[in-house]
Amino acid sequence: MINVELFEGKTREDALEKALLKYQTEEENLLIKEEFIEGKLFKSSKYQLKIIEKEKIKEFIQDYINQLGKYFKLTIQHEIKEEDGIYNILLVSNNNNILIGKEGKNLEAIQYIIRQMLSSKTGFNIKVNIDVSNYKMKKLKNLEREVRKIARDVQKTKIDASLEPMNSYERRYIHTLISNFDNLKTESVGEGKERHIIIKYEE
Numbered sequence: 001m002i003n004v005e006l007f008e009g010k011t012r013e014d015a016l017e018k019a020l021l022k023y024q025t026e027e028e029n030l031l032i033k034e035e036f037i038e039g040k041l042f043k044s045s046k047y048q049l050k051i052i053e054k055e056k057i058k059e060f061i062q063d064y065i066n067q068l069g070k071y072f073k074l075t076i077q078h079e080i081k082e083e084d085g086i087y088n089i090l091l092v093s094n095n096n097n098i099l100i101g102k103e104g105k106n107l108e109a110i111q112y113i114i115r116q117m118l119s120s121k122t123g124f125n126i127k128v129n130i131d132v133s134n135y136k137m138k139k140l141k142n143l144e145r146e147v148r149k150i151a152r153d154v155q156k157t158k159i160d161a162s163l164e165p166m167n168s169y170e171r172r173y174i175h176t177l178i179s180n181f182d183n184l185k186t187e188s189v190g191e192g193k194e195r196h197i198i199i200k201y202e203e
Contacts, residue, residue: 002056002121007049015049029054031085033124052122054082060121061089061128064114072098086127090134099132104139107132108167129169140173147174151181151199158201165196 005022009015012034016027023030031052039045058080069076076093093099100107111130118126131137143166150161166174171188174197178186187198 002052002060002118004122004124005051007051008046009049010044010046012047012049015047019049019051023051023053025053031057031124031126050123052124057087057118057126058082060118061087061114064117065089065091068110069093074098086129089128089130091130091132093132096133096135100135104135107135136169140170143170143174144177147177147199151178151184154184154199154201155181160198160200163197163199165190165194171195171197 005019007015007019007022009018015034016032019030019032020027031054033050035048035050037046037048061080062078065076065078068074072095074093074095076091076099078092079090081088091099098106099110101109107130111128114130115126115128118124118128147163150163153159154161163174175186175188178184178199183201183203185200185202187200188195189198190196
């Protein structure tokens with residue numbers, strides 16, 4: 001169960017000190033959403049901190065994965081690492097194709113559901129990235145090879161190139177990749193499933 005607790009103080013440090021005292025832990029082990037509330041007539045300003053223990057998020061994700069395994073009748077091994085507020089989850093099962101689905105559709109759905117469930121239960125925007133047996137990583141490497149070739153062609157011809165529609169994770173990856181090329185920039189266009197990147201040449 002994920003509990004979101006509220007701590008208040010005249011300063012952020014005051015509120016945080018109360019939280020650390022209760023949880024008996026370091027700040028790095030907590031997810032914190034802070035808000036400064038301006039004082040009004042007869043009321044002084046204060047800081048509010050909404051706090052969740054990061055370990056509770058892990059436990060919630062682990063429970064969901066266990067339920068997923070029972071539903072699909074799979075044995076799922078998992079590794080969850082949290083870094084900078086992003087939960088990277090690696091799954092390996094006795095039938096990875098079921099978890100991945102056609103063109104990664106099941107994988108995307110699982111990731112979306114976990115994000116929505118966490119958002120609904122906590123009110124926090126908790127970032128989750130799920131991969132199954134490094135499927136995403138292998139796909140990204142193949143995509144990177146293709147896009148590098150296209151980028152070099154755009155540099156030579158100075159003609160813009162439109163890429164195939166991608167999900168937001170892949171688009172962010174490509175934006176970062178192209179930023180390392182001279183005289184090239186990227187732009188995302190389109191809506192929903194048709195959203196894609198255009199690689200453009202600029203002097």
